[in-house]
Amino acid sequence: MATRAAAERKSAERRQSARGLEHLTIECVSPELDGARFPVKRVVGDVVEVGADIFKEGHDLLAARLLFQAPGDVEWRTAPMVFDYDTDRWYAAFTVDRIGRWFFTVEAWTDVFSTWRSGLRKKVDAGQDVNLELLEGSAMIRQAVRRAKFGPARAALLQAAAALEDEAELSQTVRVQRALDDELPALMAEYFAPRDLTRYRRELPITVDRERAAFAAWYEFFPRSSGPAGRHGTFDTAAEQLQRIADLGFDVVYLPPIHPIGRTFRKGKNNTLKPEPDDVGSPWAIGNEHGGHTAIEPALGTIDDFDRFVRRANALGLEVALDYALQCSPDHPWVTEHPDWFNIRPDGSIAYAENPPKKYQDIYPLNFWCDDREGLWNACRDVFLFWISHGVRTFRVDNPHTKAFAFWEWCIDDIQRQHPDVIFFAEAFTRPKRMKGLAKLGFTMSYTYFTWKNTGLELREYVEELAQTPTAEYYRGNFFANTPDILNEYLVHGGRAAFRVRLLLAGTLLPLYGIYSGFELTENVPVRPGSEEYLDSEKYQIKWRDYDAPGNINDDVRRLNQIRHSEPALQLHRNVTFHPSDNEEILFYRKAAQGATAADRARRVLIERLTRLDARVLTASAPRGGPGANGGAPVEPPFPPALLAPSPPTGHDLLIVVNLDPHRPQDTMVSVPIDEMGIGEDEPYVVHDLLTGARYTWRGRRNYVRLDPRTQVGHVLRVER
Amino acid sequence: MATRAAAERKSAERRQSARGLEHLTIECVSPELDGARFPVKRVVGDVVEVGADIFKEGHDLLAARLLFQAPGDVEWRTAPMVFDYDTDRWYAAFTVDRIGRWFFTVEAWTDVFSTWRSGLRKKVDAGQDVNLELLEGSAMIRQAVRRAKFGPARAALLQAAAALEDEAELSQTVRVQRALDDELPALMAEYFAPRDLTRYRRELPITVDRERAAFAAWYEFFPRSSGPAGRHGTFDTAAEQLQRIADLGFDVVYLPPIHPIGRTFRKGKNNTLKPEPDDVGSPWAIGNEHGGHTAIEPALGTIDDFDRFVRRANALGLEVALDYALQCSPDHPWVTEHPDWFNIRPDGSIAYAENPPKKYQDIYPLNFWCDDREGLWNACRDVFLFWISHGVRTFRVDNPHTKAFAFWEWCIDDIQRQHPDVIFFAEAFTRPKRMKGLAKLGFTMSYTYFTWKNTGLELREYVEELAQTPTAEYYRGNFFANTPDILNEYLVHGGRAAFRVRLLLAGTLLPLYGIYSGFELTENVPVRPGSEEYLDSEKYQIKWRDYDAPGNINDDVRRLNQIRHSEPALQLHRNVTFHPSDNEEILFYRKAAQGATAADRARRVLIERLTRLDARVLTASAPRGGPGANGGAPVEPPFPPALLAPSPPTGHDLLIVVNLDPHRPQDTMVSVPIDEMGIGEDEPYVVHDLLTGARYTWRGRRNYVRLDPRTQVGHVLRVER
Helix, strand or coil, X not given: CHHHHHHHHHHHHHHHHHHCCCCCEEEEEECCECCCCECEEEECCCEEEEEEEEECCXXXXXXXXXXXXXXXXXXXXEEECEEECCCCEEEEEEECCCCEEEEEEEEEEECHHHHHHXXXXXXXXXXXXCHHHHHHXXXXXXXXXXXXXXXXXXXXXXHHHHHHHCCCCCCHHHHXXXXXXXXXXHHHHHHCCCCCCEECCCCEXXXXXXXXXXXXXXXXXXXXXXXXXXXXXXXXXXXHHHHHHHHCCCCEEEECCCCCECCCCCCCHHHCCCCCCCCCCXXXXXXXXXXXXXXXXXXXCCHHHHHHHHHHHHHCCCEEEEEECCEECCXXXXXXXXXXXXXXXXXXXXXXXXXXXXXXXXXXXXXXXXXXXXXXXXXXXXXXXXXXXXXXXXXXXXCHHHCCHHHHHHHHHHHHHHCCCCEEXXXXXXXXXXXXXXXXXXXXXXXXXXXXCCCHHHHHHHHHHHHHCHHHHCCCECEECCECCECCHHHHHHHHHHHXXXXXXXXXXXXXXXXXXXXXXXCCCECCCCCCCECCCCCCCCCCCCCCCCCCCHHHHHHHHHHHHHCHHHHCCCCEEECCECCCCEEEXXXXXXXXXXXXXXXXXXXXXXXXXXXXXXXCCCCCCCCCCCCCCCCCCCCCHHHHCCCCCECCCEEEEEECCCCCCEEEEEECCHHHHCCCCCCEEEEEECCCCCEEEEECCEEEXXXXXXXXXXXXXXXXX | CHHHHHHHHHHHHHHHHHHCCCCXXXXXXXXXXXXXXXXXXXXXXXXXXXXXXXXXXXXXXXXXXXXXXXXXXXCCEEEECEEECCCCEEEXXXXXXXXXXXXXXXXXXXXXXXXXXXXXXXXXXXXCCCHHHHHHHHHHHHHHHHHCCCHHHHHHHHXXXXXXXXXXXXXXHHHHHHHCCCCHHHHHHHHCCCCCCEECCCCEEEEEECHHHCCEEXXXXXXXXXXXXXXXXXXXXXXXXXXXXXXXXXCEXXXXXXXXXXXXXXXXXXXXXXXXXCCCCCCCCECECCECCCCCCHHHCCHHHHHHHHHHHHHCCCXXXXXXXXXXXXXXXHHHHCHHHECECCCCCECCEEECCXXXXXXXXXXXXXXXXXXXXXXXXXXXXXXXXCCCCEEEEECHHHCCHHHHHHHHHHHHHHCCCCEEEEECCCCHHHHHHHHHHCCCEECCCHHHCCCHXXXXXXXXXXHHCHHHHCCCECEECCECCECCHHHHHHHHHHHHHHHHHHHXXXXXXXXXXXXXXXXXXXXXXXXXXXXXXXXXXXXXXXCCCCCCCHHHHHHHHHHHHHCHHHHCCCCEEECCECCCCEEEEEECCECCCHHHHHHHHHHHHHHHHCHHHHHCCCCCCCCCXXXXXXXXXXXXXXXXXXXXXXXXXXXXXXXXCCCCCEEEEEECCHXXXXXXXXXXXXXXXXXXXXXXXXXXXXXXXXXXXXXXXXEEEEEEC
């Protein structure tokens, strides 16, 4: 029976801890990810919209407020919540004006005074005697007086209480007038402490990043390929590429690993196991006698050269992203200094990477759960800190899904606490749940399956998942159109038009996209038929290029990046919707102007209605903390209603049409969502092709499009009215 | 800066507490309600299916198990989980064989030994030397030996380790054979302690009720109306009704309040404010000089009479449900004994109920947050305990949404801890979120909007919400077809056929339904046109009835309740699906045999495939607790795979057709979901109308139905093959 009693005790404790006595129910608070286990993501300047279901027994009027805390804040700030009858839900909004980790939660309470006033009014209208009600009101006001210690508020409250009580001198009509006085609610909201203040049981985190975390065009290139033909490039020759890259309109230049490259089992050209003596090896086999993850491959230059490269990039408005590849060549200093950080085999050797029966003898994986876990994790973290101290703020993380997830969560958090501006880009190509898991635990942005989504249906389904499902709260896809590892067969077989199609899709479907150099030269020869590997892959050898070679698509790249910078609609990720096209080879989608989606409009209508209907709800929504069950939280004056209303649409709606067939002209009728765009049934409107400058006058829903891949693969149509 | 540092500390703590170092990720565990804040509901004997997303870095094989705990258990029991590649998810199942509060959670770990074996096999197949691998294997086996202290397991492990190490005497081929030995995995699963055992961070509760909580036909009647004409009924005369009610096939008889009725502001007939001296008043105005919620209205008899009534009902297989209405008449003993439990007005009077400007002076609401909260809550709880001590196990709770939600959560939990067989039925007619909130916090079953859902579309949408959304996890709707408060206009205008239609819908759409007496006599006169109140409502006066009066639908009731008891498909709530009917006046739905839904079939296929494919996954799934991060949990031997497989379908599929038009014959073609039912395109099948005994041979999808409301309002077709 002892065990039975113990079980009952434990069960009771579990129930108790899950419960607590909550006066009001607060649930379904949004945005919330996995029960607040992980933060949702926003960028600085975003308006965060918060929703909550709030109720209690009976018919009392309720009030609620949002509590939010910026990074470094000690106190909560507050904003009033407004109630929407149709959805039976409360809403508020606040602007995240600083990067870092924010928190928010919700409080609610019974608006006792407003409930009383509402009842009083109805009773008076029905001609009932309300003497007792007036005395009840004055009792509430006298409670408020106790907390209004000084000044005109105290005086006004005292006067009101006295008037409501003054049966002898004042008529009931006059006393009722005083009770229904316009100024009382605000005073009572400020000084009357709710007895049932209830706080939502969780504090919900938000990671607020800088803008580049959500909107950027990336350009990947190997600095060692930047030299004059026949020579190993250096940071100085790489710096000479920066003007070209900046002119193409990119925001980020990403360099594959720049560290000393292992010699043992070095890979030869085209991934052969027998290298020539002058083969440069794969930069992802990191470490040799010159150092490891914090050293520079001597052929590229020195750390000073690197610093100069970074300064030059920054001066051109380019940000430098480094590769972070947590694996070691057999020649990495850690192998001798910390063999315990690796897996030791029975013969004392260190285990190389393998995927049986394949062996990767040039790579030693780290053992993230070794006995010196702390030492190893700190060292891995310090690699980031080293490059951060050299001006790097963005890291493309190689294969994070092959390293301990707990390590990433700890490491990203640890770094962002000191450096909230650091961006982590997960290069994980694995099953969706693991890719999402990495994004949840902290990766700022993520590679995607984009290269393998080539039909209209595939693109639509995938982009809708990234933009319109809860995934959009935390997973920022970066649509790389190619990588040194991925040359998709669509590019192999589609020729130059295919590159233009994929560029246009990558750069307009989502605000983050990238290319790996050579894409603009339409390089598309695989190492063998059916392979996604490039022939003479730059991973294993230097590749000297003429970036003005005939057939390049530099003009397309430059124009696209210009448009992305000038059109706010291309800088958002949740504003894409697909619309019917009669020809499945032609994809048709809208990028809505900021604030121009159906949800944006509904929100504006809701908030306008509420602020108009009942200003009291807003002003009454911020009592000083009281002796309620949840204790008193310090409160600032309520925010003005203006803060709640998202700004009206900015920028223009874009309609984008892409011919997915790189071989043949295609035409179709497209169905423009004029209802959502506020355009009348027969109203003409001008669509302005930002790619060519051409203007067309369209009318109504259905309009005709024809695209010949030899001349133009798509339209980016700005809707002008 | 001090505040900034404090904020950072706090923020770090918050992050820390949310994190912990988890070796594996375990998420999206189901069934889970609001992040385990509330229990999901099941009935005894149910197979609970558990799912979880589980992953970690890299390519290792994983293993997982379900931990579950019955009420009173101190230790966890375990069941293996199986992996489904298509959904990238793990599954397990366990049977809840006892009522009360269960808990479950999930553990996962790396199956190091199986990963090693799989690699070994591939290397051997590729002709690689595996000497080091064999030594690694023997090292693992020797680790297991340390925990296998005695007996044949220890001997077998020692022998295997020695063989793997024996380079001198054994050929590598022989050593590999020993390593791939069929018996090793089971031994290693039992004795090799995982180093990364990870437990899901929540323990998920399940409320397991007895069967009546999910399947019952309710009959409501006023015992005071059971007397001979002109006389106040008693428990003895009420007991005489029990045989009739049992013969009609009901499972529960529910009595409106049986307590002394208040005298102050007693309501007269038809809810008038001026009662005649002999008016009996509303039984929901509880309490007078004879007592309150634990007393019996003297006109009905004594507590002994009540006990006898309960015994008589039970002997007939009927359960007695009492009304629990937490409100007091001004004459209730609590008003004088505990005036502090009510709201006191400035003149010292107790506040009556009101909905301004309406006054309900016959009712004093309780103040659930009064200073003597504990005293009041205990007293309210003790009312339940009193009736429980008199054999009552089911309570219909009047207007729970007007009492503190925190009270209900505490009270239901407190009672069910001692009496897990007690059923609480929430009579809340309010907005959906509040109704659902009451179900979440503990109410066993709930009233619904059924009476107002009369068109096919309304019925379909509503039933799909209750049966096919997450709501089905916790909200058990009881489809009362009428109540003393609700006479829907469909009944007013539809005549006898309307009653037959609504009876058939109520009793077949969901497994819980009820009627209030008079329904079977098709009573349908409202107090005034457009009102949902009955004329001469039994709430305010006695109503003597002839239950065999012409026009009764006793035969329909009796037949329906018989079918409900004989057909398992009518005893489930998640197995209803709607199917096309060409005429919107005819509703067509299927109640699938237990285990015959599409989900049931998918599950069987999954589990069959997995158990066939890889028996090792199952046997390897239950290691003894080890020194892993989460400590060792005691483990029972893995359940046999048979437990995982839901039993094959039991009972028959039912196809139900109802003519919603009570006035005119209607006919239609219905579309039978033969694909889901495993019937071939042109295969004939017999449908047996359980209402009439008629048999029809149908073929393929589309079949013809005609229903004339004067004779037959619907079919309940048992599909017989």
